[in-house]
Amino acid sequence: MDEGRRPDDEKGEAEETAELLREYERQIMALPVQEHVERMLTTLSGLALQRLGIGEKEPAACSPQEARLAIDAFRALTEVLAQDEPERGGVYRATLAQMQLAFVSVAGGRAAGKGGAGATPETNGEDDGEAGKNGEGL
Amino acid sequence: MDEGRRPDDEKGEAEETAELLREYERQIMALPVQEHVERMLTTLSGLALQRLGIGEKEPAACSPQEARLAIDAFRALTEVLAQDEPERGGVYRATLAQMQLAFVSVAGGRAAGKGGAGATPETNGEDDGEAGKNGEGL
Known part of the structure; x- marks a missing residue:
C-alpha cells in the first residue's frame, strides 16, 4: 500500500x-425474469x-x-417467451429468421469457397468445420 | 461543474x-458463446x-x-447445450430437476394453502396466480 496516497481514502473508495x-x-436481479x-x-x-x-473489424472472432x-439458444429462448407472449414472440422470430439467413449466407459461402457446399466437416477449416454438419439445427 | 474539484481530472477519470x-x-463478448x-x-x-x-431475506420478490x-428458459438452454455436450447436459438436467422439485414444493404448497391444489388461477393471489395453470410446462 502506498502510504503517500492516503490508504484510508483508497479503502473507503474501494468499499x-x-x-x-x-x-x-x-x-439487476430484481428485474422481471422476462427482462432478463x-x-x-x-x-x-x-x-x-x-x-x-458481420460488422466486425476483427474477423478473428469469426x-x-x-x-x-x-x-440455437436464441431460438430456444424465443419459444419460451412466445408461450406467454405470442405477439412479442413474432418479433423475436423475425430476428431469428434474419440471423438464420445471415448464417446460411456467411457459413454457406465460407464452406462453398473452401471445400464446396457438399464438403464434409473434416475437409473444412477449423472455423467453419461444424457449419455443414449442424446446418439442419437452424 | 464544481471548479474547485479540478474538472479536468474528473473528466479524465470518467473517460x-x-x-x-x-x-x-x-x-465479455470475446468469451466463447458456450460460456455465455x-x-x-x-x-x-x-x-x-x-x-x-428460497434463501431470500426479502420474500417480496417471490x-x-x-x-x-x-x-422454462433454463430447460430450453440446457437442451441446446446438451446437443453438443451430452455429459455437461446431464449436469444441467440434474439442476433442472432440483429446480422443478423446488417449484412444485413452493408453488404447490402456496397454492394449496391459499386456494387448494385444484384451485383455478383466478382464486389465487397475484404472486402465485399462474403457478397452477402453467405447472405442466415444467
Missing part, C-alpha cells in the same frame, strides 16, 4: 465501489452476428460453429 | 472508467430460486410465475 456493485447486482431473458436474446443476437463476422450455438 | 467498461465489454450460455444458466437458476423465495419462466 464504496464494492457496495455500489452489490447494489447494482441487487437491482430479453437481455439474453439481445446478447445472443449480438454474439451470433459477431461470430459470423466462428460459424459458435454462431450456430448462439442462434 | 478512463468508460474506456475500462468498453474493454470489459469487449472481453452457461452464465445465462447460472443467472436463470439464481433467479428461479430467488423468485421461489413470484412462482416468474420462477416458472426462469425454469
Whole structure:
C-alpha cells in the first residue's frame, strides 16, 4: 500500500465501489425474469452476428460453429417467451429468421469457397468445420 | 461543474472508467458463446430460486410465475447445450430437476394453502396466480 496516497481514502473508495456493485447486482436481479431473458436474446443476437463476422473489424472472432450455438439458444429462448407472449414472440422470430439467413449466407459461402457446399466437416477449416454438419439445427 | 474539484481530472477519470467498461465489454463478448450460455444458466437458476423465495431475506420478490419462466428458459438452454455436450447436459438436467422439485414444493404448497391444489388461477393471489395453470410446462 502506498502510504503517500492516503490508504484510508483508497479503502473507503474501494468499499464504496464494492457496495455500489452489490447494489447494482441487487437491482439487476430484481428485474422481471422476462427482462432478463430479453437481455439474453439481445446478447445472443449480438454474439451470433459477431461470430459470423458481420460488422466486425476483427474477423478473428469469426466462428460459424459458435454462431450456430448462439442462434440455437436464441431460438430456444424465443419459444419460451412466445408461450406467454405470442405477439412479442413474432418479433423475436423475425430476428431469428434474419440471423438464420445471415448464417446460411456467411457459413454457406465460407464452406462453398473452401471445400464446396457438399464438403464434409473434416475437409473444412477449423472455423467453419461444424457449419455443414449442424446446418439442419437452424 | 464544481471548479474547485479540478474538472479536468474528473473528466479524465470518467473517460478512463468508460474506456475500462468498453474493454470489459469487449472481453465479455470475446468469451466463447458456450460460456455465455452457461452464465445465462447460472443467472436463470439464481433467479428461479430467488423468485421461489428460497434463501431470500426479502420474500417480496417471490413470484412462482416468474420462477416458472426462469425454469422454462433454463430447460430450453440446457437442451441446446446438451446437443453438443451430452455429459455437461446431464449436469444441467440434474439442476433442472432440483429446480422443478423446488417449484412444485413452493408453488404447490402456496397454492394449496391459499386456494387448494385444484384451485383455478383466478382464486389465487397475484404472486402465485399462474403457478397452477402453467405447472405442466415444467
